[in-house]
Amino acid sequence: MRRRLLLALSALPAWRMAEAAGVDFAPVRPGRRLVFPADHGAHPDFRTEWWYATGWLSLPDGSPLGFQTTFFRVRTGVGEGSASAFAPRQLILAHAALADPRLRRLRHDERSARVGFGRAGFEVGRSGVWVGDWRFGQAGDTYRAEVRAADFAYALDLVPDGPPLLNGAAGFSVKAADPRHASYYYSRPQLQVSGTVTLDGRSQAVVGRAWLDHEWSSEVMPEGAQGWDWIGVNLDDGGALMAFRMRGADGKPLWAAASWRAKDGTARILTPAEVVFEPLREWRSPRTGIPYPVEWRVRVGSRQFALQPLFDDQELDSRRSTGAVYWEGAVRALEAGRERGRGYLEMTGYGERIRVG
Numbered sequence: 001m002r003r004r005l006l007l008a009l010s011a012l013p014a015w016r017m018a019e020a021a022g023v024d025f026a027p028v029r030p031g032r033r034l035v036f037p038a039d040h041g042a043h044p045d046f047r048t049e050w051w052y053a054t055g056w057l058s059l060p061d062g063s064p065l066g067f068q069t070t071f072f073r074v075r076t077g078v079g080e081g082s083a084s085a086f087a088p089r090q091l092i093l094a095h096a097a098l099a100d101p102r103l104r105r106l107r108h109d110e111r112s113a114r115v116g117f118g119r120a121g122f123e124v125g126r127s128g129v130w131v132g133d134w135r136f137g138q139a140g141d142t143y144r145a146e147v148r149a150a151d152f153a154y155a156l157d158l159v160p161d162g163p164p165l166l167n168g169a170a171g172f173s174v175k176a177a178d179p180r181h182a183s184y185y186y187s188r189p190q191l192q193v194s195g196t197v198t199l200d201g202r203s204q205a206v207v208g209r210a211w212l213d214h215e216w217s218s219e220v221m222p223e224g225a226q227g228w229d230w231i232g233v234n235l236d237d238g239g240a241l242m243a244f245r246m247r248g249a250d251g252k253p254l255w256a257a258a259s260w261r262a263k264d265g266t267a268r269i270l271t272p273a274e275v276v277f278e279p280l281r282e283w284r285s286p287r288t289g290i291p292y293p294v295e296w297r298v299r300v301g302s303r304q305f306a307l308q309p310l311f312d313d314q315e316l317d318s319r320r321s322t323g324a325v326y327w328e329g330a331v332r333a334l335e336a337g338r339e340r341g342r343g344y345l346e347m348t349g350y351g352e353r354i355r356v357g
Contacts, residue, residue: 023077025218028182034171036164039184040138040214042122042129044090047218048074051127051136053145053158054232054344055193055210056330065197065206066099066310066330067154068108068344069145071129071136073122092120092131096147097316098154098197099330105313106329107199109149127214143191143212153203156195158210160188165267167242167259173215175246176222176255183217187232189240189261209234211343213242222255224248227349229277231298231307233333235341238263241333243270243300245277247349253277258300274301283312290315290351292327306334307345325351 026045043049050072057065072093079087092115097108111131113120120131127138135146143158164186167173173185191210196203211232230244243258256275260268279293292315296307314329326348333341 023075023080025075025077028172028184028217028219030169030172030179030182032172032184034164034166034184034186037138037141038125039186040127041125042073043184043216044073044075044122044124046075046216047077048072049214049216051129052213052215053136053143053191053210054328054330055158055191055208055234056342057156057193057197057206057208059197059204059206064101064310064330066097066314066344067156067197067210068095068097068099068316068328069136069147070095071131071134073129086114086116088114090115090122092122092129094131094134095316096134096149096154097328098152098199099310099314100199101311104311106316107149107152108316109147109152143188151200153198154195154206156193156206156210158188158191158193158212161190161192161238162265164188165240165242165259165261168257168269173257174255175219175257176225178222181219181222183215183219185213185215187240187242187259188212188214189232189242190234190238209342211240222246225254225349226251227347229296230346231331231333231343233305233331233341233343235263235333236339239341241300241305241341241343243275243277243298245275260300268301270301275299280306285313285315287317288315288325288351290325292347292350294327294329296345303335305340307331308334309345324348 025047053069074091093112097106113131122129145156167185173183175181193208193210197206225246226249233241240261245256246254256272258270258275276299278297281295282291283294284291294309298305310330316328317325328346331345
Protein backbone atom coordinates (compact mmCIF):
# COMPACT_ATOMS: atom_id res chain seq x y z
CA MET A 1 0.00 0.00 0.00
CA ARG A 2 1.16 3.53 -0.73
CA ARG A 3 0.93 4.35 2.98
CA ARG A 4 4.64 3.55 3.33
CA LEU A 5 5.46 6.12 0.67
CA LEU A 6 4.11 8.74 3.05
CA LEU A 7 6.03 7.34 6.00
CA ALA A 8 9.21 7.59 3.96
CA LEU A 9 8.51 11.03 2.48
CA SER A 10 7.71 12.45 5.91
CA ALA A 11 11.40 12.00 6.74
CA LEU A 12 12.38 14.72 4.24
CA PRO A 13 12.63 18.34 5.42
CA ALA A 14 10.20 20.79 3.83
CA TRP A 15 12.89 22.57 1.79
CA ARG A 16 13.96 19.27 0.26
CA MET A 17 10.37 18.45 -0.60
CA ALA A 18 10.07 21.82 -2.31
CA GLU A 19 13.20 21.13 -4.34
CA ALA A 20 11.98 17.65 -5.21
CA ALA A 21 8.76 19.13 -6.61
CA GLY A 22 10.69 20.22 -9.71
CA VAL A 23 12.04 16.75 -10.43
CA ASP A 24 10.52 14.46 -13.06
CA PHE A 25 9.87 11.29 -11.10
CA ALA A 26 8.86 8.24 -13.11
CA PRO A 27 5.06 7.99 -13.42
CA VAL A 28 2.82 5.06 -12.48
CA ARG A 29 0.64 4.17 -15.46
CA PRO A 30 -1.88 1.40 -16.15
CA GLY A 31 -0.93 -1.33 -18.57
CA ARG A 32 2.68 -1.75 -17.51
CA ARG A 33 3.34 -5.47 -17.10
CA LEU A 34 5.31 -6.52 -14.04
CA VAL A 35 8.24 -8.71 -15.04
CA PHE A 36 10.06 -11.08 -12.71
CA PRO A 37 12.70 -11.43 -11.46
CA ALA A 38 13.56 -7.86 -12.62
CA ASP A 39 10.73 -6.23 -10.66
CA HIS A 40 11.92 -7.82 -7.42
CA GLY A 41 14.74 -5.25 -7.53
CA ALA A 42 14.83 -1.49 -7.02
CA HIS A 43 13.24 1.10 -9.32
CA PRO A 44 15.39 4.19 -8.60
CA ASP A 45 13.64 6.50 -11.12
CA PHE A 46 10.51 6.44 -8.95
CA ARG A 47 10.14 8.65 -5.92
CA THR A 48 10.01 5.84 -3.39
CA GLU A 49 9.57 2.13 -2.85
CA TRP A 50 9.64 -0.36 -0.02
CA TRP A 51 10.15 -4.00 0.80
CA TYR A 52 7.96 -4.87 3.76
CA ALA A 53 8.01 -8.26 5.48
CA THR A 54 5.82 -9.20 8.46
CA GLY A 55 4.95 -12.48 10.08
CA TRP A 56 4.37 -14.75 13.04
CA LEU A 57 7.21 -16.81 14.52
CA SER A 58 7.23 -19.67 17.03
CA LEU A 59 10.00 -20.09 19.59
CA PRO A 60 11.11 -23.64 20.56
CA ASP A 61 8.65 -23.65 23.50
CA GLY A 62 5.79 -22.69 21.18
CA SER A 63 5.60 -19.04 22.30
CA PRO A 64 4.61 -16.65 19.49
CA LEU A 65 6.46 -13.58 18.28
CA GLY A 66 5.51 -11.10 15.58
CA PHE A 67 8.21 -9.58 13.39
CA GLN A 68 8.43 -6.66 10.98
CA THR A 69 11.17 -5.63 8.55
CA THR A 70 10.67 -2.58 6.32
CA PHE A 71 13.23 -1.00 3.99
CA PHE A 72 12.39 2.24 2.18
CA ARG A 73 14.26 3.63 -0.80
CA VAL A 74 13.59 7.35 -1.35
CA ARG A 75 14.70 9.38 -4.36
CA THR A 76 14.92 12.81 -2.80
CA GLY A 77 15.21 14.95 -5.93
CA VAL A 78 18.10 16.74 -4.20
CA GLY A 79 21.50 17.22 -5.81
CA GLU A 80 20.71 15.34 -9.00
CA GLY A 81 22.72 17.82 -11.05
CA SER A 82 25.66 17.74 -8.65
CA ALA A 83 28.82 15.72 -9.23
CA SER A 84 29.39 15.46 -5.48
CA ALA A 85 29.27 11.98 -4.01
CA PHE A 86 27.86 13.56 -0.84
CA ALA A 87 24.63 14.69 -2.53
CA PRO A 88 21.71 12.80 -0.92
CA ARG A 89 20.09 11.66 -4.17
CA GLN A 90 18.81 8.42 -2.68
CA LEU A 91 18.09 7.54 0.96
CA ILE A 92 17.56 4.18 2.63
CA LEU A 93 15.41 4.05 5.76
CA ALA A 94 14.61 0.90 7.70
CA HIS A 95 12.30 -0.15 10.53
CA ALA A 96 12.48 -3.42 12.45
CA ALA A 97 10.34 -4.71 15.29
CA LEU A 98 9.49 -7.78 17.32
CA ALA A 99 6.09 -8.10 18.96
CA ASP A 100 6.90 -9.91 22.21
CA PRO A 101 3.85 -10.92 24.32
CA ARG A 102 6.05 -11.36 27.39
CA LEU A 103 6.87 -7.63 27.30
CA ARG A 104 3.39 -6.58 26.11
CA ARG A 105 5.06 -4.02 23.85
CA LEU A 106 7.21 -3.83 20.74
CA ARG A 107 10.95 -4.14 20.65
CA HIS A 108 11.83 -1.85 17.74
CA ASP A 109 14.63 0.10 16.17
CA GLU A 110 15.30 2.14 13.02
CA ARG A 111 18.13 3.12 10.69
CA SER A 112 18.63 5.69 7.92
CA ALA A 113 21.50 6.75 5.65
CA ARG A 114 22.15 8.22 2.24
CA VAL A 115 23.19 5.78 -0.46
CA GLY A 116 26.93 5.62 -0.99
CA PHE A 117 30.23 5.24 0.86
CA GLY A 118 29.22 1.67 1.74
CA ARG A 119 26.73 2.87 4.33
CA ALA A 120 23.55 2.04 2.41
CA GLY A 121 22.49 0.82 -1.00
CA PHE A 122 20.15 -1.22 -3.18
CA GLU A 123 20.24 -3.67 -6.07
CA VAL A 124 18.48 -3.52 -9.44
CA GLY A 125 17.22 -6.79 -10.91
CA ARG A 126 16.69 -8.65 -7.64
CA SER A 127 15.71 -7.75 -4.07
CA GLY A 128 18.69 -6.35 -2.24
CA VAL A 129 18.68 -3.35 0.08
CA TRP A 130 20.77 -2.50 3.13
CA VAL A 131 21.67 0.17 5.63
CA GLY A 132 24.64 -0.54 7.87
CA ASP A 133 24.51 -4.18 8.94
CA TRP A 134 20.74 -4.39 8.37
CA ARG A 135 19.88 -6.17 5.13
CA PHE A 136 16.98 -7.57 3.15
CA GLY A 137 18.01 -9.58 0.10
CA GLN A 138 17.25 -12.39 -2.28
CA ALA A 139 19.16 -15.50 -3.36
CA GLY A 140 17.24 -17.26 -6.09
CA ASP A 141 13.64 -16.99 -4.94
CA THR A 142 14.48 -17.12 -1.22
CA TYR A 143 14.56 -13.90 0.82
CA ARG A 144 16.72 -13.21 3.86
CA ALA A 145 16.16 -10.56 6.53
CA GLU A 146 19.02 -9.67 8.88
CA VAL A 147 18.66 -7.10 11.68
CA ARG A 148 20.87 -6.36 14.68
CA ALA A 149 19.43 -3.90 17.20
CA ALA A 150 20.30 -2.98 20.78
CA ASP A 151 17.93 -5.45 22.49
CA PHE A 152 17.08 -7.92 19.72
CA ALA A 153 18.34 -9.42 16.48
CA TYR A 154 17.11 -11.84 13.87
CA ALA A 155 18.31 -13.67 10.78
CA LEU A 156 15.40 -15.17 8.86
CA ASP A 157 14.99 -17.04 5.57
CA LEU A 158 11.64 -16.58 3.82
CA VAL A 159 10.65 -19.07 1.10
CA PRO A 160 7.65 -18.34 -1.21
CA ASP A 161 5.04 -20.98 -1.97
CA GLY A 162 4.25 -19.66 -5.44
CA PRO A 163 4.37 -16.69 -7.81
CA PRO A 164 3.70 -13.10 -6.68
CA LEU A 165 0.14 -11.96 -6.03
CA LEU A 166 -0.46 -8.90 -8.25
CA ASN A 167 -2.64 -6.35 -6.48
CA GLY A 168 -5.08 -4.11 -8.33
CA ALA A 169 -5.19 -4.41 -12.13
CA ALA A 170 -2.24 -6.75 -12.76
CA GLY A 171 -0.11 -4.85 -10.26
CA PHE A 172 -1.48 -1.34 -10.98
CA SER A 173 -2.96 -0.53 -7.57
CA VAL A 174 -5.27 2.52 -7.35
CA LYS A 175 -5.54 4.34 -3.99
CA ALA A 176 -8.29 6.88 -4.77
CA ALA A 177 -11.07 7.63 -7.21
CA ASP A 178 -8.52 9.59 -9.25
CA PRO A 179 -6.28 6.93 -10.85
CA ARG A 180 -3.30 9.31 -10.69
CA HIS A 181 -2.98 8.12 -7.09
CA ALA A 182 -1.62 4.67 -7.77
CA SER A 183 1.39 2.40 -7.28
CA TYR A 184 2.89 -0.75 -8.70
CA TYR A 185 2.25 -3.33 -6.00
CA TYR A 186 2.60 -7.06 -5.49
CA SER A 187 2.65 -9.37 -2.46
CA ARG A 188 4.33 -12.67 -1.59
CA PRO A 189 2.00 -14.33 0.97
CA GLN A 190 2.48 -17.66 2.75
CA LEU A 191 6.26 -17.36 3.04
CA GLN A 192 7.73 -20.24 5.06
CA VAL A 193 10.15 -18.82 7.64
CA SER A 194 13.09 -20.36 9.47
CA GLY A 195 16.05 -18.84 11.23
CA THR A 196 17.11 -17.41 14.57
CA VAL A 197 15.96 -14.67 16.91
CA THR A 198 18.20 -13.22 19.62
CA LEU A 199 16.54 -11.82 22.74
CA ASP A 200 18.43 -10.64 25.81
CA GLY A 201 21.64 -12.10 24.40
CA ARG A 202 20.18 -15.57 23.81
CA SER A 203 19.79 -16.92 20.27
CA GLN A 204 16.90 -19.32 19.59
CA ALA A 205 15.67 -21.14 16.50
CA VAL A 206 12.30 -20.03 15.11
CA VAL A 207 9.88 -21.11 12.40
CA GLY A 208 6.78 -19.41 11.08
CA ARG A 209 4.90 -17.81 8.20
CA ALA A 210 5.34 -14.35 6.72
CA TRP A 211 4.03 -11.87 4.17
CA LEU A 212 6.07 -9.64 1.83
CA ASP A 213 4.88 -6.47 0.09
CA HIS A 214 6.96 -4.74 -2.58
CA GLU A 215 5.60 -1.45 -3.86
CA TRP A 216 6.88 1.62 -5.70
CA SER A 217 5.31 4.94 -6.69
CA SER A 218 5.87 8.66 -7.23
CA GLU A 219 2.57 9.96 -5.85
CA VAL A 220 1.59 11.39 -2.45
CA MET A 221 -1.54 11.21 -0.30
CA PRO A 222 -4.81 12.34 -1.94
CA GLU A 223 -6.21 15.61 -0.63
CA GLY A 224 -8.58 15.02 2.26
CA ALA A 225 -7.04 11.71 3.34
CA GLN A 226 -6.10 11.48 7.01
CA GLY A 227 -4.63 7.98 7.11
CA TRP A 228 -5.19 4.33 6.22
CA ASP A 229 -5.86 0.87 7.59
CA TRP A 230 -4.22 -2.18 5.98
CA ILE A 231 -4.13 -5.93 6.62
CA GLY A 232 -2.12 -8.80 5.16
CA VAL A 233 -3.34 -12.19 6.42
CA ASN A 234 -2.07 -15.70 5.72
CA LEU A 235 -5.05 -18.02 5.99
CA ASP A 236 -4.74 -21.49 7.49
CA ASP A 237 -6.13 -23.15 4.34
CA GLY A 238 -3.26 -21.76 2.25
CA GLY A 239 -5.15 -18.72 0.99
CA ALA A 240 -4.24 -15.08 1.55
CA LEU A 241 -5.99 -11.74 1.98
CA MET A 242 -4.73 -8.17 1.51
CA ALA A 243 -7.16 -5.32 2.15
CA PHE A 244 -6.87 -1.58 2.82
CA ARG A 245 -8.91 1.56 3.08
CA MET A 246 -8.03 5.26 2.98
CA ARG A 247 -9.80 7.39 5.62
CA GLY A 248 -10.82 11.02 5.77
CA ALA A 249 -10.44 13.27 8.85
CA ASP A 250 -14.00 12.27 9.89
CA GLY A 251 -12.98 8.59 9.92
CA LYS A 252 -15.15 7.72 6.93
CA PRO A 253 -13.68 5.66 4.08
CA LEU A 254 -12.48 7.46 0.96
CA TRP A 255 -11.33 4.37 -0.94
CA ALA A 256 -10.87 0.65 -0.33
CA ALA A 257 -9.54 -2.40 -2.15
CA ALA A 258 -8.61 -6.01 -1.54
CA SER A 259 -6.85 -8.96 -3.15
CA TRP A 260 -7.95 -12.49 -2.34
CA ARG A 261 -5.82 -15.51 -3.21
CA ALA A 262 -7.66 -18.81 -2.82
CA LYS A 263 -5.93 -21.96 -1.59
CA ASP A 264 -5.68 -23.23 -5.20
CA GLY A 265 -3.70 -20.11 -6.17
CA THR A 266 -6.44 -18.32 -8.12
CA ALA A 267 -6.75 -14.60 -7.32
CA ARG A 268 -9.68 -12.23 -7.15
CA ILE A 269 -9.49 -8.42 -6.97
CA LEU A 270 -12.37 -6.81 -5.05
CA THR A 271 -14.01 -3.44 -5.64
CA PRO A 272 -14.24 -0.66 -3.01
CA ALA A 273 -17.89 -1.52 -2.33
CA GLU A 274 -16.91 -5.09 -1.39
CA VAL A 275 -14.45 -4.03 1.35
CA VAL A 276 -15.73 -2.77 4.73
CA PHE A 277 -13.65 -2.04 7.86
CA GLU A 278 -15.64 -1.68 11.11
CA PRO A 279 -13.79 -0.78 14.36
CA LEU A 280 -14.86 -2.73 17.44
CA ARG A 281 -12.55 -1.85 20.36
CA GLU A 282 -10.17 1.03 21.05
CA TRP A 283 -6.87 1.15 22.93
CA ARG A 284 -5.16 4.41 23.94
CA SER A 285 -1.37 4.63 23.97
CA PRO A 286 -0.01 5.57 27.45
CA ARG A 287 2.97 7.30 25.74
CA THR A 288 1.39 9.39 22.98
CA GLY A 289 -2.26 9.44 24.04
CA ILE A 290 -3.26 8.33 20.53
CA PRO A 291 -6.38 6.11 20.41
CA TYR A 292 -6.22 3.14 18.02
CA PRO A 293 -9.03 0.73 17.12
CA VAL A 294 -7.16 -2.50 17.84
CA GLU A 295 -10.06 -4.89 17.14
CA TRP A 296 -11.94 -4.87 13.85
CA ARG A 297 -14.61 -6.55 11.83
CA VAL A 298 -13.53 -6.70 8.18
CA ARG A 299 -15.92 -7.77 5.44
CA VAL A 300 -14.41 -8.80 2.12
CA GLY A 301 -16.94 -9.94 -0.43
CA SER A 302 -19.16 -12.58 1.20
CA ARG A 303 -16.74 -13.37 4.04
CA GLN A 304 -16.30 -11.59 7.35
CA PHE A 305 -13.35 -11.71 9.75
CA ALA A 306 -12.78 -10.42 13.27
CA LEU A 307 -9.25 -9.16 13.87
CA GLN A 308 -7.76 -9.52 17.37
CA PRO A 309 -4.28 -8.26 18.29
CA LEU A 310 -1.55 -10.46 19.74
CA PHE A 311 -1.54 -7.69 22.39
CA ASP A 312 -2.72 -4.08 22.36
CA ASP A 313 0.50 -2.07 22.65
CA GLN A 314 2.04 -2.44 19.20
CA GLU A 315 2.55 1.28 18.60
CA LEU A 316 5.70 2.09 16.62
CA ASP A 317 7.37 5.46 17.19
CA SER A 318 9.62 6.19 14.20
CA ARG A 319 10.13 9.91 14.78
CA ARG A 320 13.92 9.45 14.58
CA SER A 321 13.71 8.33 10.92
CA THR A 322 10.41 8.81 9.08
CA GLY A 323 8.84 11.16 11.63
CA ALA A 324 5.70 9.03 11.99
CA VAL A 325 3.94 7.37 14.92
CA TYR A 326 1.66 4.52 13.91
CA TRP A 327 0.30 1.12 14.99
CA GLU A 328 1.83 -1.93 13.29
CA GLY A 329 1.04 -5.25 14.85
CA ALA A 330 0.43 -8.97 14.74
CA VAL A 331 -3.25 -9.98 14.63
CA ARG A 332 -5.34 -13.14 14.49
CA ALA A 333 -8.18 -13.41 11.96
CA LEU A 334 -11.30 -15.19 13.23
CA GLU A 335 -14.29 -16.30 11.16
CA ALA A 336 -17.48 -17.43 12.94
CA GLY A 337 -15.52 -17.41 16.20
CA ARG A 338 -12.71 -19.71 15.00
CA GLU A 339 -9.17 -18.66 14.15
CA ARG A 340 -8.69 -18.89 10.38
CA GLY A 341 -5.38 -17.10 9.89
CA ARG A 342 -2.71 -14.77 11.18
CA GLY A 343 -1.18 -11.63 9.80
CA TYR A 344 -0.44 -7.96 10.37
CA LEU A 345 -2.53 -4.81 10.74
CA GLU A 346 -1.23 -1.31 10.08
CA MET A 347 -3.05 1.89 11.12
CA THR A 348 -1.88 5.46 10.52
CA GLY A 349 -3.33 8.93 10.89
CA TYR A 350 -4.94 8.35 14.27
CA GLY A 351 -2.79 11.00 15.93
CA GLU A 352 -2.28 13.56 13.22
CA ARG A 353 -2.21 13.52 9.45
CA ILE A 354 1.20 12.63 8.08
CA ARG A 355 2.77 15.74 6.57
CA VAL A 356 4.92 15.44 3.47
CA GLY A 357 6.26 18.97 3.14
